[in-house]
Amino acid sequence: MKSKRNLTRFTYDTTAFQGWRLCLSRAGTTFTKYFSDKKYGGPKKSLSSAEHALAELK
Numbered sequence: 041m042k043s044k045r046n047l048t049r050f051t052y053d054t055t056a057f058q059g060w061r062l063c064l065s066r067a068g069t070t071f072t073k074y075f076s077d078k079k080y081g082g083p084k085k086s087l088s089s090a091e092h093a094l095a096e097l098k
Contacts, residue, residue, distance in 0.1 A: 047090050050074070058083070060090040064097055071097065 043049050048061045059076040060083075073093060080086035 044091075046094055047087070059086045062090050062094055062097075064094070 046062060046064050048063065049059075050061050051058045057074075057076065058078070059074055059080075062071075062073045062075065064071045073090075075086040075090040075093075077083050077086045080089050
């Protein structure tokens, strides 16, 4: 899956993390949250959760 604006796909072999990172900067403050495939039930569901959180922040 391809990264989107404010959402980046992460796959770490060393920590076994796979999921999406939401990163948004406003007025000098950076907000970052990770959405794990394991926690949300797969890559599509973690992406959907990340997109929902991004929509709430915008």
